Amino acid sequence: xxxxxxxxxxxxxxxxxxxxxxxxxxxxxxxxxxxxxxxxxxxxxxxxxxxxxxxxxxxxxxxxxxxxxxxxxxxxxxxxxxxxxxxxxxxxxxxxxxxxxxxxxxxxxxxxxxxxxxxxxxxxxxxxxxxxxxxxxxxxxxxxxxxxxxxxxxxxxxxxxxxxxxxxxxxxxxxxxxxxxxxxxxxxxxxxxxxxxxxxxxxxxxxxxxxxxxxxxxxxxxxxxxxxxxxxxxxxxxxxxxxxxxxxxxxxxxxxxxxxxxxxxxxxxxxxxxxxxxxxxxxxxxxxxxxxxxxxxxxxxxxxxxxxxxxxxxxxxxxxxxxxxxxxxxxxxxxxxxxxxxxxxxxxxxxxxxxxxxxxxxxxxxxxxxxxxxxxxxxxxxxxxxxxxxxxxxxxxxxxxxxxxxxxxxxxxxxxxxxxxxxxxxxxxxxxxxxxxxxxxxxxxxxxxxxxxxxxxxxxxxxxxxxxxxxxxxxxxxxxxxxxxxxxxxxxxxxxxxxxxxxxxxxxxxxxxx
Numbered sequence: 001x002x003x004x005x006x007x008x009x010x011x012x013x014x015x016x017x018x019x020x021x022x023x024x025x026x027x028x029x030x031x032x033x034x035x036x037x038x039x040x041x042x043x044x045x046x047x048x049x050x051x052x053x054x055x056x057x058x059x060x061x062x063x064x065x066x067x068x069x070x071x072x073x074x075x076x077x078x079x080x081x082x083x084x085x086x087x088x089x090x091x092x093x094x095x096x097x098x099x100x101x102x103x104x105x106x107x108x109x110x111x112x113x114x115x116x117x118x119x120x121x122x123x124x125x126x127x128x129x130x131x132x133x134x135x136x137x138x139x140x141x142x143x144x145x146x147x148x149x150x151x152x153x154x155x156x157x158x159x160x161x162x163x164x165x166x167x168x169x170x171x172x173x174x175x176x177x178x179x180x181x182x183x184x185x186x187x188x189x190x191x192x193x194x195x196x197x198x199x200x201x202x203x204x205x206x207x208x209x210x211x212x213x214x215x216x217x218x219x220x221x222x223x224x225x226x227x228x229x230x231x232x233x234x235x236x237x238x239x240x241x242x243x244x245x246x247x248x249x250x251x252x253x254x255x256x257x258x259x260x261x262x263x264x265x266x267x268x269x270x271x272x273x274x275x276x277x278x279x280x281x282x283x284x285x286x287x288x289x290x291x292x293x294x295x296x297x298x299x300x301x302x303x304x305x306x307x308x309x310x311x312x313x314x315x316x317x318x319x320x321x322x323x324x325x326x327x328x329x330x331x332x333x334x335x336x337x338x339x340x341x342x343x344x345x346x347x348x349x350x351x352x353x354x355x356x357x358x359x360x361x362x363x364x365x366x367x368x369x370x371x372x373x374x375x376x377x378x379x380x381x382x383x384x385x386x387x388x389x390x391x392x393x394x395x396x397x398x399x400x401x402x403x404x405x406x407x408x409x410x411x412x413x414x415x416x417x418x419x420x421x422x423x424x425x426x427x428x429x430x431x432x433x434x435x436x437x438x439x440x441x442x443x444x445x446x447x448x449x450x451x452x453x454x455x456x457x458x459x460x461x462x463x464x465x466x467x468x469x470x471x472x473x474x475x476x477x478x479x480x481x482x483x484x485x486x487x488x489x490x491x492x493x494x495x496x497x498x499x500x501x502x503x504x505x506x507x508x509x510x511x512x513x514x
Contacts, residue, residue: 288510390426397425
């Protein structure tokens, strides 16, 4: 099993996953009877993999040390995309998940040792009623382990891609029989190969099993230095993770699609490699990611430190900050202008007295931040507009302020749009009072909720934040009663994207619990 000793970084991973190697034994099992390659894979493999998803599956386990290998140890090193689910993650993840999930009333009410895999099996049966004839206790539980992985491999055809599903099993013989029974009962077993290796059941389309094993003999994904390096940069891989070699995927799409796909393979290649992990902290659940080896993006600059979301008033209940919009529009302008009617740009320039794309780039600026202060949003009307504000850091504040005056007058909204300028920062709001508040340095970035929800909030190129507690009156009554207690326990959400400008980057989305 591979291990990913992620360094302390933007996501501050506190615990590293660990595991042990499985026995190296190989055996082929008889392919189950039935029909449908895709159906056989989905029912015989993915259905069991789905059982491994669910935060509470491990949060209350008495066993803390993870057991067994990871699926990447039985996935060929040539994999182009890989998804993993883990109900037996690192000790740190189990402790963090226990603390976080314990804050959610409906999870806590389940007790100290819920059988989540059995519960999730009921969802699988609901999706495929033919499986109602099977009994979880006798047909699934005796062999189903705690981990699963799915990988896309090179080759194959448009109708029959090379896919392999690896499910951890407690008993290989029972697993082979159990998977065959599930697949046959669902009616999709004839086109499915079932193979066991190192404590995993491998499922592939009929006829692919031997080829996958031959590729695996040359090296597993866990020995692929590119993959392991990407996962190390990501840090703790949590309860679920994914990795995509976008260039390799783009090449595969190009070879299989023969021009019939709306996806541009060259753009996939430009995206580099993407790694994602779903993991817990005592205060939040996080979807964290990194991308490496792609085209260099705009650099997240500290030059605007304090000018964006982090310096908004501390009573802000929602904010969105995007840096580099002006540069992005300039780079895309050839494509944008081609999509517009020939005379549209000249008409806009003439009517508004602007030059495109230059003035548009100037208005969008270097850093654009939208802010919504705490207020009652349930009683809005045409006579009671919401208080909204914008902070625009640009290369020429006075010129942009003049453009705002001109545009608001032309749009007859000059009585609604209030604005002011300090140096090269322009402030706009629906009230003069909020313009004044935006011009004063605020402390949102120092609040406990913002710090928990947003990673690198004063330097990231993209920041989004919402105080769910403050917004609760606007949405809670729309949530089904069965989930209202859980939703009420969620206090905030945050998103950040950081790009050093060298073709790498990180992102984080966090959901904070009470």
